[in-house]
Amino acid sequence: MHEHDRIDHAAARGTVMGAVRELDGGTVRDVLRQSLLGSGVDDTVTQVVIPVLREVGDRWQSGELGVLHEHFVSSSFRGVLGELRMPVQGEQVRTVVLACPPRELHDLPLELFGAMLHARRWRVVSLGANTPMTAIGQAVRFLHADACVLAGVRRSAFESRMPSLSRLGARVPLFLAGEGAVTLPRPPARTTVLPRDLRRAADLLDAVGGGGATSSPQRSDAQDRNEPAVG
Ligand code: B12
Numbered sequence: 664m665h666e667h668d669r670i671d672h673a674a675a676r677g678t679v680m681g682a683v684r685e686l687d688g689g690t691v692r693d694v695l696r697q698s699l700l701g702s703g704v705d706d707t708v709t710q711v712v713i714p715v716l717r718e719v720g721d722r723w724q725s726g727e728l729g730v731l732h733e734h735f736v737s738s739s740f741r742g743v744l745g746e747l748r749m750p751v752q753g754e755q756v757r758t759v760v761l762a763c764p765p766r767e768l769h770d771l772p773l774e775l776f777g778a779m780l781h782a783r784r785w786r787v788v789s790l791g792a793n794t795p796m797t798a799i800g801q802a803v804r805f806l807h808a809d810a811c812v813l814a815g816v817r818r819s820a821f822e823s824r825m826p827s828l829s830r831l832g833a834r835v836p837l838f839l840a841g842e843g844a845v846t847l848p849r850p851p852a853r854t855t856v857l858p859r860d861l862r863r864a865a866d867l868l869d870a871v872g873g874g875g876a877t878s879s880p881q882r883s884d885a886q887d888r889n890e891p892a893v894g
Pocket residue numbers: 713716717719720721723724733737766767768769770771772773776812814815816817818840841842857858859860861864865
Protein backbone atom coordinates (compact mmCIF):
# COMPACT_ATOMS: atom_id res chain seq x y z
CA MET A 664 0.00 0.00 0.00
CA HIS A 665 1.28 3.49 -0.84
CA GLU A 666 1.98 6.04 1.88
CA HIS A 667 -0.72 8.42 0.65
CA ASP A 668 -3.31 5.60 0.76
CA ARG A 669 -2.61 5.08 4.45
CA ILE A 670 -2.94 8.80 5.11
CA ASP A 671 -6.23 8.86 3.19
CA HIS A 672 -7.63 5.98 5.24
CA ALA A 673 -6.56 7.56 8.51
CA ALA A 674 -8.16 10.82 7.43
CA ALA A 675 -11.31 8.99 6.34
CA ARG A 676 -11.54 7.26 9.72
CA GLY A 677 -11.13 10.57 11.52
CA THR A 678 -13.79 12.27 9.42
CA VAL A 679 -16.24 9.36 9.83
CA MET A 680 -15.70 9.29 13.61
CA GLY A 681 -16.35 13.05 13.74
CA ALA A 682 -19.48 12.62 11.63
CA VAL A 683 -20.72 9.84 13.93
CA ARG A 684 -20.37 12.12 16.95
CA GLU A 685 -22.38 14.78 15.07
CA LEU A 686 -24.90 12.19 13.76
CA ASP A 687 -24.07 13.49 10.28
CA GLY A 688 -25.12 10.69 7.91
CA GLY A 689 -24.39 12.69 4.74
CA THR A 690 -20.71 12.99 5.61
CA VAL A 691 -20.47 9.31 6.58
CA ARG A 692 -21.91 8.37 3.18
CA ASP A 693 -19.74 10.82 1.23
CA VAL A 694 -16.51 9.66 2.85
CA LEU A 695 -17.32 5.98 2.38
CA ARG A 696 -18.32 6.53 -1.25
CA GLN A 697 -15.09 8.40 -1.92
CA SER A 698 -13.09 5.64 -0.29
CA LEU A 699 -14.95 3.01 -2.31
CA LEU A 700 -14.22 4.82 -5.54
CA GLY A 701 -10.60 5.45 -4.64
CA SER A 702 -9.57 2.19 -3.03
CA GLY A 703 -12.35 -0.36 -3.50
CA VAL A 704 -14.47 -2.51 -1.21
CA ASP A 705 -11.76 -4.50 0.60
CA ASP A 706 -9.76 -1.46 1.68
CA THR A 707 -12.84 0.54 2.61
CA VAL A 708 -14.19 -2.27 4.78
CA THR A 709 -10.90 -3.24 6.44
CA GLN A 710 -9.25 0.19 6.70
CA VAL A 711 -12.21 2.45 7.43
CA VAL A 712 -15.48 0.69 8.30
CA ILE A 713 -14.22 -2.03 10.68
CA PRO A 714 -11.85 0.25 12.63
CA VAL A 715 -14.63 2.82 13.03
CA LEU A 716 -17.10 0.16 14.16
CA ARG A 717 -14.60 -1.06 16.72
CA GLU A 718 -13.83 2.43 17.96
CA VAL A 719 -17.51 3.32 18.29
CA GLY A 720 -18.07 0.01 20.12
CA ASP A 721 -15.18 0.63 22.50
CA ARG A 722 -16.25 4.23 23.18
CA TRP A 723 -19.80 3.08 23.69
CA GLN A 724 -18.67 0.53 26.25
CA SER A 725 -16.52 3.10 28.04
CA GLY A 726 -19.51 5.44 28.19
CA GLU A 727 -17.97 8.14 25.98
CA LEU A 728 -20.49 7.52 23.19
CA GLY A 729 -24.08 6.39 23.60
CA VAL A 730 -26.22 3.61 22.22
CA LEU A 731 -27.56 6.20 19.76
CA HIS A 732 -24.09 6.42 18.15
CA GLU A 733 -23.85 2.65 17.86
CA HIS A 734 -27.28 2.47 16.24
CA PHE A 735 -26.50 5.45 14.02
CA VAL A 736 -23.20 4.04 12.76
CA SER A 737 -24.69 0.57 12.15
CA SER A 738 -27.60 2.02 10.24
CA SER A 739 -25.44 4.42 8.17
CA PHE A 740 -23.02 1.65 7.24
CA ARG A 741 -25.89 -0.63 6.28
CA GLY A 742 -27.19 2.09 3.94
CA VAL A 743 -23.86 2.33 2.14
CA LEU A 744 -23.58 -1.46 2.12
CA GLY A 745 -26.79 -1.57 0.12
CA GLU A 746 -25.09 0.53 -2.53
CA LEU A 747 -22.11 -1.82 -2.53
CA ARG A 748 -24.42 -4.58 -3.62
CA MET A 749 -25.20 -2.88 -6.94
CA PRO A 750 -25.13 -5.51 -9.69
CA VAL A 751 -21.62 -6.11 -10.97
CA GLN A 752 -21.02 -6.56 -14.67
CA GLY A 753 -20.59 -10.04 -16.05
CA GLU A 754 -21.63 -13.37 -14.67
CA GLN A 755 -21.90 -14.20 -10.98
CA VAL A 756 -21.88 -17.93 -11.01
CA ARG A 757 -21.48 -18.82 -7.34
CA THR A 758 -23.96 -18.31 -4.54
CA VAL A 759 -23.19 -17.91 -0.85
CA VAL A 760 -25.72 -17.90 1.99
CA LEU A 761 -24.80 -15.72 4.99
CA ALA A 762 -26.51 -15.93 8.37
CA CYS A 763 -26.06 -15.59 12.10
CA PRO A 764 -27.15 -18.68 14.05
CA PRO A 765 -30.15 -18.53 16.41
CA ARG A 766 -29.90 -15.89 19.16
CA GLU A 767 -26.84 -14.28 17.55
CA LEU A 768 -27.47 -10.59 16.85
CA HIS A 769 -24.04 -9.33 15.73
CA ASP A 770 -24.65 -9.44 11.99
CA LEU A 771 -22.90 -6.29 10.79
CA PRO A 772 -19.39 -7.77 10.29
CA LEU A 773 -21.00 -10.59 8.31
CA GLU A 774 -22.78 -8.06 6.10
CA LEU A 775 -19.46 -6.32 5.47
CA PHE A 776 -17.95 -9.65 4.58
CA GLY A 777 -20.83 -10.14 2.15
CA ALA A 778 -19.91 -6.90 0.39
CA MET A 779 -16.37 -8.19 -0.02
CA LEU A 780 -17.64 -11.46 -1.50
CA HIS A 781 -19.98 -9.55 -3.79
CA ALA A 782 -16.94 -7.67 -5.08
CA ARG A 783 -15.43 -11.11 -5.81
CA ARG A 784 -18.44 -11.81 -8.01
CA TRP A 785 -20.38 -13.97 -5.57
CA ARG A 786 -24.15 -13.80 -5.48
CA VAL A 787 -24.68 -13.02 -1.79
CA VAL A 788 -27.90 -14.01 -0.04
CA SER A 789 -28.07 -12.65 3.53
CA LEU A 790 -30.51 -14.10 6.04
CA GLY A 791 -29.31 -11.76 8.80
CA ALA A 792 -29.28 -12.08 12.57
CA ASN A 793 -30.89 -14.83 14.65
CA THR A 794 -31.71 -17.22 11.81
CA PRO A 795 -33.13 -20.68 12.65
CA MET A 796 -30.89 -23.54 11.47
CA THR A 797 -33.78 -25.06 9.52
CA ALA A 798 -34.19 -21.82 7.56
CA ILE A 799 -30.47 -21.78 6.75
CA GLY A 800 -30.70 -25.37 5.49
CA GLN A 801 -33.74 -24.54 3.39
CA ALA A 802 -32.02 -21.55 1.80
CA VAL A 803 -28.93 -23.60 1.01
CA ARG A 804 -31.07 -26.27 -0.69
CA PHE A 805 -33.36 -23.84 -2.50
CA LEU A 806 -30.47 -21.82 -3.92
CA HIS A 807 -28.18 -24.80 -4.56
CA ALA A 808 -25.65 -22.69 -2.68
CA ASP A 809 -21.96 -23.12 -3.34
CA ALA A 810 -21.04 -22.03 0.18
CA CYS A 811 -22.58 -20.97 3.47
CA VAL A 812 -21.04 -18.70 6.13
CA LEU A 813 -22.32 -18.50 9.70
CA ALA A 814 -20.92 -15.85 12.04
CA GLY A 815 -21.17 -15.42 15.79
CA VAL A 816 -19.44 -13.45 18.52
CA ARG A 817 -20.05 -16.02 21.26
CA ARG A 818 -18.87 -19.64 21.21
CA SER A 819 -22.27 -20.73 22.45
CA ALA A 820 -23.72 -19.73 19.07
CA PHE A 821 -21.92 -22.76 17.64
CA GLU A 822 -21.31 -25.03 20.65
CA SER A 823 -24.98 -25.52 21.30
CA ARG A 824 -25.62 -26.89 17.79
CA MET A 825 -22.59 -28.92 16.75
CA PRO A 826 -24.55 -31.87 15.24
CA SER A 827 -26.74 -29.68 13.05
CA LEU A 828 -23.69 -27.71 11.90
CA SER A 829 -21.96 -30.95 10.88
CA ARG A 830 -25.10 -32.06 9.04
CA LEU A 831 -25.23 -28.76 7.16
CA GLY A 832 -21.50 -29.06 6.45
CA ALA A 833 -22.17 -32.38 4.74
CA ARG A 834 -24.49 -30.60 2.28
CA VAL A 835 -22.52 -27.45 1.45
CA PRO A 836 -19.04 -26.09 2.09
CA LEU A 837 -19.74 -24.52 5.50
CA PHE A 838 -17.62 -21.73 6.96
CA LEU A 839 -17.83 -20.52 10.57
CA ALA A 840 -16.59 -17.03 11.42
CA GLY A 841 -16.33 -14.38 14.10
CA GLU A 842 -14.84 -14.51 17.57
CA GLY A 843 -17.18 -17.33 18.62
CA ALA A 844 -15.85 -19.56 15.83
CA VAL A 845 -12.14 -18.79 16.08
CA THR A 846 -12.13 -19.53 19.82
CA LEU A 847 -13.89 -22.92 19.51
CA PRO A 848 -11.60 -25.61 20.98
CA ARG A 849 -12.91 -28.13 18.44
CA PRO A 850 -14.88 -26.86 15.46
CA PRO A 851 -17.71 -29.12 14.32
CA ALA A 852 -16.78 -31.78 11.77
CA ARG A 853 -17.11 -30.80 8.10
CA THR A 854 -16.77 -27.08 8.78
CA THR A 855 -14.01 -24.58 8.06
CA VAL A 856 -13.23 -21.78 10.50
CA LEU A 857 -12.42 -18.53 8.73
CA PRO A 858 -9.59 -16.30 10.01
CA ARG A 859 -10.37 -13.02 11.84
CA ASP A 860 -8.92 -10.99 8.99
CA LEU A 861 -11.81 -10.32 6.61
CA ARG A 862 -9.67 -9.99 3.50
CA ARG A 863 -7.86 -13.26 4.15
CA ALA A 864 -11.18 -14.90 4.94
CA ALA A 865 -12.74 -13.64 1.71
CA ASP A 866 -9.78 -14.88 -0.32
CA LEU A 867 -9.95 -18.26 1.41
CA LEU A 868 -13.65 -18.68 0.76
CA ASP A 869 -13.23 -17.44 -2.78
CA ALA A 870 -10.55 -20.07 -3.39
CA VAL A 871 -12.32 -23.06 -1.93
CA GLY A 872 -16.04 -22.25 -1.87
CA GLY A 873 -17.79 -24.21 -4.54
CA GLY A 874 -14.44 -25.57 -5.62
CA GLY A 875 -14.07 -28.47 -3.23
CA ALA A 876 -13.70 -27.22 0.34
CA THR A 877 -12.76 -30.75 1.34
CA SER A 878 -9.23 -29.92 0.27
CA SER A 879 -8.97 -26.92 2.60
CA PRO A 880 -6.30 -27.39 5.27
CA GLN A 881 -8.52 -25.64 7.84
CA ARG A 882 -11.49 -27.87 7.26
CA SER A 883 -12.19 -30.00 10.31
CA ASP A 884 -12.90 -33.34 8.63
CA ALA A 885 -9.94 -34.31 10.79
CA GLN A 886 -12.37 -34.91 13.65
CA ASP A 887 -13.94 -37.74 11.72
CA ARG A 888 -10.59 -39.48 11.88
CA ASN A 889 -9.99 -38.55 15.53
CA GLU A 890 -7.17 -36.25 14.54
CA PRO A 891 -6.68 -32.85 16.15
CA ALA A 892 -8.86 -30.18 14.52
CA VAL A 893 -7.09 -27.26 12.92
CA GLY A 894 -8.41 -23.71 12.81
C1 B12 B 1 -22.28 -3.46 18.14
C2 B12 B 1 -22.38 -4.47 19.26
C3 B12 B 1 -23.64 -5.03 19.48
C4 B12 B 1 -24.84 -4.73 18.61
C5 B12 B 1 -24.78 -5.61 17.31
C6 B12 B 1 -25.02 -4.79 16.07
C7 B12 B 1 -25.01 -5.66 14.84
N1 B12 B 1 -26.15 -5.72 14.19
O1 B12 B 1 -24.02 -6.29 14.47
C8 B12 B 1 -26.02 -5.14 19.53
C9 B12 B 1 -26.51 -3.92 20.27
C10 B12 B 1 -27.18 -5.82 18.87
C11 B12 B 1 -25.29 -6.05 20.53
C12 B12 B 1 -25.98 -6.91 21.36
C13 B12 B 1 -25.36 -7.68 22.35
N2 B12 B 1 -24.04 -7.76 22.60
CO1 B12 B 1 -22.71 -6.80 21.58
N3 B12 B 1 -21.32 -5.72 20.99
C14 B12 B 1 -21.26 -4.85 20.05
C15 B12 B 1 -19.85 -4.22 19.99
C16 B12 B 1 -19.92 -2.87 20.67
C17 B12 B 1 -19.26 -4.07 18.60
C18 B12 B 1 -19.30 -5.37 17.76
C19 B12 B 1 -18.77 -5.13 16.40
O2 B12 B 1 -19.50 -5.12 15.40
N4 B12 B 1 -17.48 -4.94 16.31
C20 B12 B 1 -16.83 -4.74 15.05
C21 B12 B 1 -16.30 -6.08 14.56
C22 B12 B 1 -15.95 -5.93 13.12
O3 B12 B 1 -15.11 -6.37 15.30
P1 B12 B 1 -14.94 -7.72 16.10
O4 B12 B 1 -16.21 -8.06 16.76
O5 B12 B 1 -13.71 -7.54 16.92
O6 B12 B 1 -14.68 -8.80 14.97
C23 B12 B 1 -13.40 -9.09 14.45
C24 B12 B 1 -13.20 -10.55 14.17
O7 B12 B 1 -13.80 -11.38 15.09
C25 B12 B 1 -13.74 -10.75 12.82
N5 B12 B 1 -15.10 -11.12 12.58
C26 B12 B 1 -16.20 -10.81 13.27
N6 B12 B 1 -17.26 -11.25 12.59
C27 B12 B 1 -16.83 -11.82 11.45
C28 B12 B 1 -17.50 -12.43 10.40
C29 B12 B 1 -16.78 -12.96 9.34
C30 B12 B 1 -17.48 -13.59 8.20
C31 B12 B 1 -15.36 -12.93 9.35
C32 B12 B 1 -14.60 -13.52 8.25
C33 B12 B 1 -14.69 -12.31 10.41
C34 B12 B 1 -15.44 -11.77 11.44
O8 B12 B 1 -13.67 -9.49 12.22
C35 B12 B 1 -13.35 -8.47 13.10
C36 B12 B 1 -12.07 -7.88 12.63
O9 B12 B 1 -10.96 -8.53 13.20
C37 B12 B 1 -19.02 -5.26 20.82
C38 B12 B 1 -17.86 -4.67 21.62
C39 B12 B 1 -16.70 -4.25 20.75
N7 B12 B 1 -16.08 -3.21 21.13
O10 B12 B 1 -16.39 -4.91 19.76
C40 B12 B 1 -20.08 -5.88 21.73
C41 B12 B 1 -19.95 -7.33 22.12
C42 B12 B 1 -19.54 -8.14 20.90
N8 B12 B 1 -21.31 -7.66 22.54
C43 B12 B 1 -21.33 -8.46 23.55
C44 B12 B 1 -22.52 -8.89 24.20
C45 B12 B 1 -22.33 -9.74 25.45
C46 B12 B 1 -23.81 -8.53 23.72
C47 B12 B 1 -25.15 -8.91 24.34
C48 B12 B 1 -25.26 -10.37 24.78
C49 B12 B 1 -25.51 -8.09 25.55
C50 B12 B 1 -24.74 -6.85 25.73
N9 B12 B 1 -24.00 -6.81 26.81
O11 B12 B 1 -24.85 -5.92 24.91
C51 B12 B 1 -26.17 -8.49 23.28
C52 B12 B 1 -26.94 -9.61 22.60
C53 B12 B 1 -26.07 -10.35 21.63
C54 B12 B 1 -26.66 -11.53 20.97
N10 B12 B 1 -27.68 -12.21 21.47
O12 B12 B 1 -26.14 -11.87 19.95
C55 B12 B 1 -19.94 -8.87 24.01
C56 B12 B 1 -19.57 -10.28 23.56
C57 B12 B 1 -18.76 -10.99 24.62
C58 B12 B 1 -18.71 -12.47 24.37
N11 B12 B 1 -17.71 -12.92 23.62
O13 B12 B 1 -19.55 -13.18 24.82
C59 B12 B 1 -19.10 -7.70 23.39
C60 B12 B 1 -17.63 -8.07 23.06
C61 B12 B 1 -19.16 -6.57 24.42
C62 B12 B 1 -18.51 -6.96 25.75
N12 B12 B 1 -17.21 -6.73 25.92
O14 B12 B 1 -19.20 -7.43 26.60
N13 B12 B 1 -23.96 -5.88 20.49
